[in-house]
Amino acid sequence: MRYNESIQLLQSNGRAGASIVKYRYEKIKKTMLMIIREAGVISFEELSTRTLKRLTPFDGNNQWYMEAIVIDLEARGQLECPLLNGQLFVRFAK
Numbered sequence: 322m323r324y325n326e327s328i329q330l331l332q333s334n335g336r337a338g339a340s341i342v343k344y345r346y347e348k349i350k351k352t353m354l355m356i357i358r359e360a361g362v363i364s365f366e367e368l369s370t371r372t373l374k375r376l377t378p379f380d381g382n383n384q385w386y387m388e389a390i391v392i393d394l395e396a397r398g399q400l401e402c403p404l405l406n407g408q409l410f411v412r413f414a415k
Contacts, residue, residue: 331396365409
């Protein structure tokens with residue numbers, strides 16, 4: 322994979338979102354999916370905390386990248402993000 326190769330993110334409405342470096346996308350995605358697999362269902366806040374602890378810092382806003390990737394994976398049908406008791410949770414799509 323080339324380090325300057327990009328991936329087009331999707332938004333929840335199916336439209337194209339931002340474009341980010343594919344290497345960064347894959348690294349964050351892999352980490353998040355591993356944490357979700359371990360937890361089953363996890364609050365977005367806890368997912369963020371655990372993911373950021375496992376990632377090495379890189380330029381840019383890691384929190385923004387995480388949010389954008391969760392939205393992308395939800396738009397692609399891989400994740401579900403239900404709102405329970407006013408808190409956003411993340412789980413694999415059924």
